[in-house]
Amino acid sequence: xxxxxxxxxxxxxxxxxxxxxxxxxxxxxxxxxxxxxxxxxxxxxxxxxxxxxxxxxxxxxxxxxxxxxxxxxxxxxxxxxxxxxxxxx
Amino acid sequence: xxxxxxxxxxxxxxxxxxxxxxxxxxxxxxxxxxxxxxxxxxxxxxxxxxxxxxxxxxxxxxxxxxxxxxxxxxxxxxxxxxxxxxxxxxxxxxxxxxxxxxxxxxxxxxxxxxxxxxxxxxxxxxxxxxxxxxxxxxxxxxxxxxxxxxxxxxxxxxxxxxxxxxxxxxxxxxxxxxxxxxxxxxxxxxxxxxxxxxxxxxxxxxxxxxxxxxxxxxxxxxxxxxxxxxxxxxxxxxxxxxxxxxxxxxxxxxxxxxxxxxxxxxxxxxxxxxxxxxxxxxxxxxxxxxxxxxxxxxxxxxxxxxxxxxxxxxxxxxxxxxxxxxxxxx
Numbered sequence: 001x002x003x004x005x006x007x008x009x010x011x012x013x014x015x016x017x018x019x020x021x022x023x024x025x026x027x028x029x030x031x032x033x034x035x036x037x038x039x040x041x042x043x044x045x046x047x048x049x050x051x052x053x054x055x056x057x058x059x060x061x062x063x064x065x066x067x068x069x070x071x072x073x074x075x076x077x078x079x080x081x082x083x084x085x086x087x088x089x
Numbered sequence: 090x091x092x093x094x095x096x097x098x099x100x101x102x103x104x105x106x107x108x109x110x111x112x113x114x115x116x117x118x119x120x121x122x123x124x125x126x127x128x129x130x131x132x133x134x135x136x137x138x139x140x141x142x143x144x145x146x147x148x149x150x151x152x153x154x155x156x157x158x159x160x161x162x163x164x165x166x167x168x169x170x171x172x173x174x175x176x177x178x179x180x181x182x183x184x185x186x187x188x189x190x191x192x193x194x195x196x197x198x199x200x201x202x203x204x205x206x207x208x209x210x211x212x213x214x215x216x217x218x219x220x221x222x223x224x225x226x227x228x229x230x231x232x233x234x235x236x237x238x239x240x241x242x243x244x245x246x247x248x249x250x251x252x253x254x255x256x257x258x259x260x261x262x263x264x265x266x267x268x269x270x271x272x273x274x275x276x277x278x279x280x281x282x283x284x285x286x287x288x289x290x291x292x293x294x295x296x297x298x299x300x301x302x303x304x305x306x307x308x309x310x311x312x313x314x315x316x317x318x319x320x321x322x323x324x325x326x327x328x329x330x331x332x333x334x335x336x337x338x339x340x341x342x343x344x345x346x347x348x349x350x351x352x353x354x355x356x357x358x359x360x361x362x363x364x365x366x367x368x369x370x371x372x373x374x375x376x377x378x379x380x381x382x383x384x385x386x387x388x389x390x391x392x393x394x395x396x397x398x399x400x401x402x403x404x405x406x407x408x409x410x411x412x413x414x415x416x417x418x419x
Contacts, residue, residue, distance in 0.1 A: 012121065034096045057122075057168035058177070 004045050004074030004085040007038040014068040016055035017047070024051050036070060044086040045074070112161055125170035127161055129237040150235040153300040155360055155367050160236025162363070163356045167242075167348065174245045178252070181341055185256065188337045189263075197334035198263050205332045206264055212322060212393040213335075214273025215283050217257045219314065222290035223250035226306040234299035242352055246307065249345060256341055263338070282388035289385040300360070301374050307353045309378035312412065313386055315346040316405040322393040350412075358416035372418050379409060 006021075008014035010032065018037050022028055028041040039045065053060045062083055074085030104110065105119035108128030113119045119127075135147045145152055150160060157163070169177070192198055201209075227247030234240040261269045277283050289310065296302040319342045327335050361368040383406055390398040413419060
């Protein structure tokens with residue numbers, strides 16, 4: 001078992017994204033460092049468009065996360081509704 | 090010599106203002122919406138009662154029969170504060186502009202058959218005055234309502250209603266000359282089929298309970314009017330009869346109606362869930378005003394939809410009733 005992670009710039013725009021990730025991934029750990037929010041999760045981490053929409057109260061295009069995305073690790077599986085990171089093939 | 094650079098994380102002692110922190114769970118940083126909304130309602134130290142209504146304080150929750158422990162529970166799911174609201178509307182305005190450009194550069198409105206143009210003007214132009222009524226009423230909710238979470242979106246809604254009135258005006262000017270608008274006003278004031286609706290709108294002007302006014306205007310009247318006229322008549326009927334250009338330049342109305350319905354539902358749902366007394370009162374208001382709105386819209390539907398009017402009204406009513414069920418009112 002190893003961790004996947006994703007990191008965002010620490011700002012107003014990424015806060016609801018981080019909140020949505022925490023809501024959807026109970027095992028995720030959030031590490032705040034200056035200017036950066038890094039989220040580690042064992043094996044798998046998923047970002048759901050719907051959860052983000054609930055947080056921000058408007059329609060959301062998942063591609064918007066790239067405006068604040070800094071880095072990530074794990075194999076990416078993404079479509080319009082969700083983006084997940086894992087080590088599965 | 091080596092310089093050792095280290096990043097150090099400084100934990101803020103407070104994440105937001107004290108009056109906002111009360112409403113934000115778990116000592117988290119507050120969103121802009123929360124900071125712009127919570128704790129903004131003036132609540133104490135009103136030295137004088139308003140001379141125009143000395144029975145109440147300047148801001149007085151008891152103006153409404155609805156009783157809430159805390160009026161900040163009426164959150165707006167769209168999370169509008171001035172900034173987000175203005176940006177959302179600016180985007181929609183850009184979309185409408187480009188629709189107008191498309192329609193006007195191809196002369197699509199001119200190509201509409203004359204009878205379709207005529208019916209579009211006859212039905213839509215008097216609705217400018219209904220939208221203006223919606224502006225007045227939501228301004229009034231903003232003025233006599235209590236709690237920024239409730240009154241601020243009401244004020245945005247008031248300006249949106251004014252926007253709807255302006256879009257209808259612009260459509261009228263694109264379809265004909267100012268005479269079209271004058272004719273609409275004359276119909277609104279004199280033609281018998283508009284008088285029931287006009288009475289409804291004018292009766293809501295004198296409602297003194299902001300929450301009742303909210304239900305009468307935003308839930309009952311708009312909840313039937315928009316599906317009936319802007320969805321069934323404009324988007325479906327006019328489009329089939331050769332006037333899709335009208336629906337194109339008026340797309341704001343349906344988008345806005347569906348989006349703002351989320352806010353209206355949330356307000357009513359939360360207020361009704363707080364106590365049985367609230368629920369009873371809200372249910373009564375919803376029934377009364379929906380029945381009245383349905384009667385008021387019948388002659389208008391008859392003008393717009395002819396033979397299909399009864400079916401269309403029944404289906405609009407069913408939609409609104411199922412909306413009521415979903416938010417816990419029946």
